[in-house]
Structures are given as structure tokens and as C-alpha cells.
Amino acid sequence: DARVTQTPRHKVTEMGQEVTMRCQPILGHNTVFWYRQTMMQGLELLAYFRNRAPLDDSGMPKDRFSAEMPDATLATLKIQPSEPRDSAVYFCASGPPGQDYNEQFFGPGTRLTVL
């Protein structure tokens, strides 16, 4: 049963600490998305990659957020330093190649709480 995995599922940290969230896309998928979900803003696209190259990260605060794909099986989202307003659920989603309709397969999310 192929699925997107995310670690950790929950993270509580203190303001100023570095946070790294990891995502393993479905094997063979070449597009990876990072979203942030909050009650106030809903689901926001932070960044997305195709074939490990960043296509758009305009939704991401550049001063503290960074996203990378060290290899095809791992995507990371890093926040340094973290702030209370970063508290949210962060979703990773992946999609297969050769598809026009952009179906995305979501991971279970990482719930981040910054105190």
C-alpha cells in the first residue's frame, strides 16, 4: 500500500529552536508539495518540487524557512528559528509523472506547536 510518510507526526518545541520535518514521497512520484494548514489561513502552498528541483517557493517565508530534496526519496522542510506563529499542521503531498490533472497524494501531516 503505497503512501506518503511524514515524520515526526507531532512536534512541540520552544521558540527559537530549529525544526526539521521530513517527507518520503510515494516511490516513483517526481513532484512533491509542502502545505501549511491553520484555522485562520486554511491550506497554504509553501513550495513544490519536480524531479528534486524547486519550482515555486513563493509561499514560503524565506528568512526562516527552507525546503530541499536531498534525493528522490526524501524532502525536508526546515524552520530556523521557529516562532509561535509557525504552529500549524504541515502536509507533504506527492504526485506521479506524466499526469495532467495534478492529483496529489497527501501524507498524514506533522502537527507543529511552537511555545
Add this chain to the structure above:
Amino acid sequence: AQTVTQSQPEMSVQEAETVTLSCTYDTSESDYYLFWYKQPPSRQMILVIRQEAYKQQNATENRFSVNFQKAAKSFSLKISDSQLGDAAMYFCAYTPWGGYQKVTFGTGTKLQVIP
């Protein structure tokens, strides 16, 4: 810029009854895709149904169907024979045609199913 609007923050339906969730969108594109995603309390985002804008026929998936009105830019989801497991947040989403572009999500509608 594309926008997706869900004007019903919450809806409720009696078990076994039918409910319709509304969605409108704004775009200047002629080819695009529309989606309904379900997010149960587990937080897992699940694709419910997809509609291609160039297809006049409304998509259906078992108890789920859409009413796609392209000229009106309206895309509503009808759930027939509602079940307790249908209780969730439902998100309408839009993406232009062609190989993984940004997906824009609405703010969601919380559906309650009353036994």
C-alpha cells in the same frame, strides 16, 4: 490569480439524506481541473472526486457526484445517502491544466452527519 470560494463554513445532514456543498472559483483559463478533497478528523486528505473542465459530463464516484457549471464557475458536491463516515472537512480545489501547477484550495466546509 485563481481563487476558490466555499461560502458554507459548516453544514449538517441527517444520516441517509442528501447534502450539497457549494464551491465557486475564478479563473481566466479555459482548461483546468477541479477537485473535492475530504479531510476526516484523522487529518488525512483524501481525494473524493475530480472534474475536467473540458468534459461536460458531471463526474460521479459512487454516492458522490458533482454539478459542474462552467459558465457560472460553480462546482458543487452532492453526497447521497449520507453516512456517519462522511463527517469531515471538505475542500474544493482548482488547478490549471498541464503538468503539476499550483493547486488552489478553498477554505473548507465542515460537514456534520446526524444519526
